Amino acid sequence: MNSIDTILEYIYGSNDFVVTSHVNPDGDNIGSTLSIYYFLKQINKNVYYVMNDEMPLNMQFLIEDTNIINSNEFRELNIKNYNLIALDCGDSNRICIDDEIKNKCLKLINIDHHASNDFYGDLNYVISDASSTCELVYDILIRNEDINNTKTIDKKIATALYTGLMTDTGKLTYSNTHASSFDMAKNLLILGAETQIVVQNVFGSNPYNFYKLLGEALNTLEVVNTKIAIMIVTQDMLKKFNIDFKDIDGIVPYARDIKNVEVGILLKEKENNEIKVSLRSKFYADVSKIAKKFGGGGHIRAAGCTINDTIDNAKKKIIEETLKEI
Amino acid sequence: MNSIDTILEYIYGSNDFVVTSHVNPDGDNIGSTLSIYYFLKQINKNVYYVMNDEMPLNMQFLIEDTNIINSNEFRELNIKNYNLIALDCGDSNRICIDDEIKNKCLKLINIDHHASNDFYGDLNYVISDASSTCELVYDILIRNEDINNTKTIDKKIATALYTGLMTDTGKLTYSNTHASSFDMAKNLLILGAETQIVVQNVFGSNPYNFYKLLGEALNTLEVVNTKIAIMIVTQDMLKKFNIDFKDIDGIVPYARDIKNVEVGILLKEKENNEIKVSLRSKFYADVSKIAKKFGGGGHIRAAGCTINDTIDNAKKKIIEETLKEI
Numbered sequence: 001m002n003s004i005d006t007i008l009e010y011i012y013g014s015n016d017f018v019v020t021s022h023v024n025p026d027g028d029n030i031g032s033t034l035s036i037y038y039f040l041k042q043i044n045k046n047v048y049y050v051m052n053d054e055m056p057l058n059m060q061f062l063i064e065d066t067n068i069i070n071s072n073e074f075r076e077l078n079i080k081n082y083n084l085i086a087l088d089c090g091d092s093n094r095i096c097i098d099d100e101i102k103n104k105c106l107k108l109i110n111i112d113h114h115a116s117n118d119f120y121g122d123l124n125y126v127i128s129d130a131s132s133t134c135e136l137v138y139d140i141l142i143r144n145e146d147i148n149n150t151k152t153i154d155k156k157i158a159t160a161l162y163t164g165l166m167t168d169t170g171k172l173t174y175s176n177t178h179a180s181s182f183d184m185a186k187n188l189l190i191l192g193a194e195t196q197i198v199v200q201n202v203f204g205s206n207p208y209n210f211y212k213l214l215g216e217a218l219n220t221l222e223v224v225n226t227k228i229a230i231m232i233v234t235q236d237m238l239k240k241f242n243i244d245f246k247d248i249d250g251i252v253p254y255a256r257d258i259k260n261v262e263v264g265i266l267l268k269e270k271e272n273n274e275i276k277v278s279l280r281s282k283f284y285a286d287v288s289k290i291a292k293k294f295g296g297g298g299h300i301r302a303a304g305c306t307i308n309d310t311i312d313n314a315k316k317k318i319i320e321e322t323l324k325e326i
Numbered sequence: 327m328n329s330i331d332t333i334l335e336y337i338y339g340s341n342d343f344v345v346t347s348h349v350n351p352d353g354d355n356i357g358s359t360l361s362i363y364y365f366l367k368q369i370n371k372n373v374y375y376v377m378n379d380e381m382p383l384n385m386q387f388l389i390e391d392t393n394i395i396n397s398n399e400f401r402e403l404n405i406k407n408y409n410l411i412a413l414d415c416g417d418s419n420r421i422c423i424d425d426e427i428k429n430k431c432l433k434l435i436n437i438d439h440h441a442s443n444d445f446y447g448d449l450n451y452v453i454s455d456a457s458s459t460c461e462l463v464y465d466i467l468i469r470n471e472d473i474n475n476t477k478t479i480d481k482k483i484a485t486a487l488y489t490g491l492m493t494d495t496g497k498l499t500y501s502n503t504h505a506s507s508f509d510m511a512k513n514l515l516i517l518g519a520e521t522q523i524v525v526q527n528v529f530g531s532n533p534y535n536f537y538k539l540l541g542e543a544l545n546t547l548e549v550v551n552t553k554i555a556i557m558i559v560t561q562d563m564l565k566k567f568n569i570d571f572k573d574i575d576g577i578v579p580y581a582r583d584i585k586n587v588e589v590g591i592l593l594k595e596k597e598n599n600e601i602k603v604s605l606r607s608k609f610y611a612d613v614s615k616i617a618k619k620f621g622g623g624g625h626i627r628a629a630g631c632t633i634n635d636t637i638d639n640a641k642k643k644i645i646e647e648t649l650k651e652i
Contacts, residue, residue, distance in 0.1 A: 171497035172511065173525040182512035185498070186505045199499040200608055204583040208549055211580060215544035218537050229534075254537060257530040282526055 002123045004143045007109060010123055011040070016082040017047045018074065018101065022094040024246065025051065027167025027202060029088035030059050032111070032133040034066060034160040036085055039141060039152060048082075050074045051096045056246050061201040062160060071098035083107045086121065088133035088164075090114025090297055111136055116288065116297045131174075131181040134164030138184050158193035167202060170253075174301060206250070209241040216241075217251055217266075224319055227326050229255040230265040232311060235272075245270055249278065256280040262326050263287060267314055275307045275314040285326050293321050328449045330469045333435060336449060337366070342408040343373045344400065344427065348420040350572065351377065353493030353528060355414035356385050358437070358459040360392060360486040362411055365467060365478060374408075376400045377422045382572050387527040388486060397424035409433045412447065414459035414490075416440025416623055437462055442614065442623045457500075457507040460490030464510050484519035493528060496579075500627060532576070535567040542567075543577055543592075550645055553652050555581040556591040558637060561598075571596055575604065582606040589613060589648050593640055601633045601640040611652050619647050 011017075019037050021029030033049065040047040049068045069077075074097070084105035089095045089112055095102055102108070110121025113136060115128040130136050138161050141152045153161070165184060169177045172185065189195055213233070220232040233248055248268060256264025263285050268276040277294070279287035281301050288303040294317075296305025307314040337343075345363050347355030359375060366373040375394045395403075400423070410431035415421045415438055421428055428434070436447025439462060441454040456462050464487050467478045479487070491510060495503045498511065515521055539559070546558040559574055574594060582590025589611050594602040603620070605613035607627050614629040620643075622631025633640040 166499070171499055173492070173497055173521075173529070175522055177515075177521070179512045179515055182508045182515065186508035186512075189503075189505055189508065195499075195503070196501055196609070203499070204608060205585040206583055208547070208555075208584055211544050211547055211584065215541045218541035218544075221534070221537055223534055257532055258534055258537065259531040282530060283522070 001119065002125060004125065004140050007123055007125055007140065008144055008147065014083050015046060016079060017045055017085060018050050018082050018105065019047060019085045019087065020050050020095060020097050021087045022089045023053055023096045025053055025055060027059060028132045028134055028164035030055065030062055031160040031164030032087040032137045034062060035137045035157045036087060038157050042152065048074055050101065053096050054246060058202050058205055061197065062163060071101055074101060081106055083109060085109045085111065087111050090116045092120040115299065131176045131178060132164045132168035134161045135181060135184055137161060153191050155192035158188040158191040159198060162188045162193040162195060163198050163202060166198060207243065209243055213237055213241040213243050214251060218254065221255065223258065223261065225323065226260050227262045228265065228319060228322050229258050229261045230267065230315060230319065231255045232267045234269045234311065252278040252280050256282060263322050265318055265322065267311055269311055273308050273310060275309065275311055277305050277307055277314065277318055279303045290321050290325050327445065328451060330451065330466050333449055333451055333466065334470055334473065340409050341372060342405060343371055343411060344376050344408050344431065345373060345411045345413065346376050346421060346423050347413045348415045349379055349422045351379055351381060353385060354458045354460055354490035356381065356388055357486040357490030358413040358463045360388060361460065361463045361483045362413060364483050368478065374400055376427065379422050380572060384528050384531055387523065388489060397427055400427060407432055409435060411435045411437065413437050416442045418446040441625065455502065457502045457504060458490045458494035460487045461507060461510055463487060479517050481518035484514040484517040485524060488514045488519040488521060489524050489528060492524065533569065535569055539563055539567040539569050540577060544580065547581065549584065549587065551649065552586050553588045554591065554645060554648050555584050555587045556593065556641060556645065557581045558593045560595045560637065578604040578606050582608060588652050591644055591648065593637055595637055599634050599636060601635065601637055603631050603633060603640065603644055605629045616647050616651050
């Protein structure tokens with residue numbers, strides 16, 4: 001693990017950067033990646049935001065003025081001697097660019113808060129009990145302000161960081177919310193973060209059909225052994241309501257937030273025999289352990305994995321492993 | 327309007343108190359009333375928590391060790407010369423005790439954050455842009471700590487105040503969330519507030535049947551003129567799922583949080599021809615104005631009223647008035 005100062009020193013001494021985050025992007029990795037991207041632009045570095053995946057609908061407001069390119073587009077630019085900054089990637093395999101671009105970088109800088117992170121970077125700033133990767137980027141940028149006696153966190157950066165903080169802490173309610181998280185929220189508000197724009201776009205702009213889908217998903221809600229609740233979203237349901245697979249993560253908490261339930265599970269049928277599983281827990285169950293048994297990962301209270309089987313079999317398997325953990 | 331110091335001085339100079347809050351209690355008024363109740367006990371006053379209404383299920387964890395009595399029980403105690411502290415009551419008619427008890431008090435102390443509050447107390451501490459009445463009580467108790475060089479906010483009070491702050495700000499996301507609200511959340515966490523207990527009880531302990539009811543309510547979801555969304559919960563739906571009328575306030579945000587919708591409306595059929603209307607807005611509509619037209623009230627972004635008519639007619643009337651406001 002390296003200090004913030006070492007990382008800042010390396011950044012200031014280099015010229016070209018690729019920034020990216022993990023596959024299936026969410027608020028924290030988009031917020032943290034955008035913030036580092038804006039910071040590098042501020043200090044006159046050449047920087048490319050490269051990502052293969054598409055943004056969820058409710059995050060698109062953040063990137064309206066940002067040029068994000070995919071791996072092919074980056075290759076065509078024929079950039080040499082670039083550094084790669086990976087934000088919020090718990091595992092180097094989850095970095096959302098082609099392996100070739102990953103492997104050819106001068107140095108890989110790994111900034112993350114996943115407990116599973118094995119310090120895969122050449123430079124690493126990994127703190128697993130941080131609320132969010134955005135909180136780590138916030139600490140880096142605040143330190144930059146201190147060292148260089150400059151103003152770094154402008155309205156755009158404050159808004160991006162606020163997005164990641166609010167999404168990864170469940171609006172400052174999850175157990176990863178520390179005193180420092182409230183301090184950060186307060187300071188971002190003072191620095192001009194567009195908090196209402198964030199809240200309304202991220203949490204308050206669901207398509208009408210999303211709620212129709214939610215209604216059908218709630219019909220599948222089932223409580224097993226009082227402590228586990230499970231819900232299903234099939235391909236047919238997604239098609240019927242014309243909702244994209246990447247836009248249904250908001251459904252997971254409904255399984256968790258039932259009285260006496262410890263673990264909430266959402267099974268999402270991405271393709272036939274490709275079931276994406278989202279796991280959430282309340283008080284004590286370590287769902288990252290359950291996810292790991294199926295080759296997945298994540299945090300203690302929020303994790304995910306893929307089961308290549310039918311929905312019915314995936315359901316049986318995940319319930320069986322969850323029962324062992326609670 | 328009186329200063330905190332005047333109010334504290336009066337409290338210290340008196341002996342007997344009744345504390346109460348508004349009809350249909352919610353997190354903020356229970357949290358603020360309990361905090362004042364615990365504070366008065368701490369400084370050795372005689373205090374009675376009197377309230378006619380029942381607690382919502384998701385707030386009962388807060389009052390497990392507290393003796394709350396109704397107006398009849400209080401009358402039987404035959405207490406004379408008591409002061410009444412009304413918390414979070416925007417209107418003296420909403421104070422949740424019998425008029426007789428209200429009228430016979432020595433002094434009425436009115437602590438509230440509703441814009442509609444007309445300073446009906448003998449002593450008034452009313453700040454309409456405060457996030458919550460709990461934030462006002464927090465300021466009073468912090469001031470008490472300063473003046474009297476004492477520790478007032480213990481774990482129980484911190485937990486109660488945190489509950490009101492989180493419920494009245496929608497987990498620190500509504501536009502009434504100020505820098506001071508984040509400071510308060512941080513300090514309460516440091517002072518030992520049981521934040522996870524609060525979050526799981528208030529937001530994460532829905533009965534299984536609540537979600538079944540939500541599924542049916544979502545079937546009624548309708549968007550009018552792109553800016554208004556309306557949902558209905560009938561007596562039949564409540565009966566079918568055995569959910570009590572007081573436990574369905576969590577459904578309102580589903581109407582508001584749709585893309586492009588400005589005002590979300592939930593119609594709740596309490597009795598035949600008694601339709602309780604909850605209104606929420608996002609950016610600009612003042613829903614308290616709409617509620618006022620039907621004799622109700624509330625805040626700019628959250629308000630309520632009653633329409634004594636059939637559901638269909640209530641729906642027509644409320645849509646008509648809402649269209650004028652947006």
